[in-house]
Amino acid sequence: MTRLIDGKKISASEVEQLAVDTRQFIAESSVTPGLAVVLVGDDPASQVYVRNKVKQATAAGFNSTEHRLPEETGQAQLNALVEQLNSDPSVHGILVQLPLPAQLSEPEIIRLIAPEKDVDGFHPQNVGALAAGNAELIPCTPMGCMIMLRQTLGDLSGKHAVVVGRSNIVGKPMAALLLQANCTVTIVHSRSQDIEAICRQADILVAAVGRPEMIRGSWVKPGATVIDVGINAVESGGRRRLVGDVAFNEVSEVAGAITPVPGGVGPMTIACLMKNTLTAARQQISV
Ligand SMILES: NC(=O)C1=CN([C@@H]2O[C@H](COP(=O)(O)OP(=O)(O)OC[C@H]3O[C@@H](n4cnc5c(N)ncnc54)[C@H](OP(=O)(O)O)[C@@H]3O)[C@@H](O)[C@H]2O)C=CC1
Numbered sequence: 001m002t003r004l005i006d007g008k009k010i011s012a013s014e015v016e017q018l019a020v021d022t023r024q025f026i027a028e029s030s031v032t033p034g035l036a037v038v039l040v041g042d043d044p045a046s047q048v049y050v051r052n053k054v055k056q057a058t059a060a061g062f063n064s065t066e067h068r069l070p071e072e073t074g075q076a077q078l079n080a081l082v083e084q085l086n087s088d089p090s091v092h093g094i095l096v097q098l099p100l101p102a103q104l105s106e107p108e109i110i111r112l113i114a115p116e117k118d119v120d121g122f123h124p125q126n127v128g129a130l131a132a133g134n135a136e137l138i139p140c141t142p143m144g145c146m147i148m149l150r151q152t153l154g155d156l157s158g159k160h161a162v163v164v165g166r167s168n169i170v171g172k173p174m175a176a177l178l179l180q181a182n183c184t185v186t187i188v189h190s191r192s193q194d195i196e197a198i199c200r201q202a203d204i205l206v207a208a209v210g211r212p213e214m215i216r217g218s219w220v221k222p223g224a225t226v227i228d229v230g231i232n233a234v235e236s237g238g239r240r241r242l243v244g245d246v247a248f249n250e251v252s253e254v255a256g257a258i259t260p261v262p263g264g265v266g267p268m269t270i271a272c273l274m275k276n277t278l279t280a281a282r283q284q285i286s287v
Pocket residue numbers: 141164165166167168169170171188189190191195208209210211229230231232265266269
């Protein structure tokens with residue numbers, strides 16, 4: 001009876017619409033939106049995401065470039081690449097895949113990316129705009145979650161949303177967007193007490209923890225909408241598979257609607273990256 005929120009399908013229709021908008025944008029401006037993805041090192045999971053991003057960018061009608069740097073890259077070298085992309089007029093969006101190798105400073109790189117090209121929405125200027133409720137470039141994963149929630153529930157006003165996790169990439173911007181949508185928002189994290197009881201109060205439960213199947217069926221209020229952001233690779237029977245932060249089988253017995261992993265939040269994140277790239281291109285040519 002639970003409703004499956006099909007991120008793959010929703011993202012495909014988002015990218016289809018985006019391709020239409022992009023064609024119109026190109027016709028009007030003679031500018032093709034450009035996305036540059038930077039990957040330092042050879043983390044296998046990051047390689048999968050980068051490949052998916054480049055594929056979707058092409059599907060949307062963008063120019064996309066991939067910049068791979070070796071694991072041992074120094075800060076000066078990465079800074080130089082970002083500065084070059086900042087001043088390249090054919091590049092409208094820059095994404096530096098995180099996490100970076102330990103010798104590199106993430107805050108330094110995030111601050112260096114030109115705010116108008118920051119399609120991740122991680123630059124302090126964009127984070128501030130999000131907190132103030134007037135952001136143009138919104139972090140892709142929470143934006144994707146909001147699209148799925150609105151499709152599932154319509155108006156979110158007055159709903160109690162519980163976000164598990166408080167990272168800058170997912171938990172905090174997710175909470176900001178839910179607040180902006182008039183939810184009553186609770187954020188829980190590794191120092192919170194009695195997380196289960198708090199989760200059980202949620203009309204909307206967003207799990208962004210990075211712990212395989214942490215959220216059990218008994219933590220979920222019957223009929224709740226559950227968004228599983230977690231992407232965890234686990235070994236079972238000698239095979240590698242992806243699971244979320246939610247124990248899917250158990251929770252789908254209780255929840256009103258739930259996102260699967262894979263095929264839920266992941267594809268929506270990529271679709272929203274494409275939306276941000278077109279938004280960024282629009283802003284840059286209008287100045
Ligand atoms: N689908 C997608 O597009 C994306 C998926 N992801 C996935 O989402 C998950 C979360 O990512 P991210 O936010 O970057 O992860 P982080 O590791 O940066 O943050 C995890 C958060 O979970 C909290 N936490 C950890 N353990 C517990 C616990 N036992 N109980 C309660 N809270 C806990 C941490 O608390 P504290 O702050 O106290 O340490 C922290 O706030 C990962 O699986 C990641 O792979 C991430 C980005 C995009």
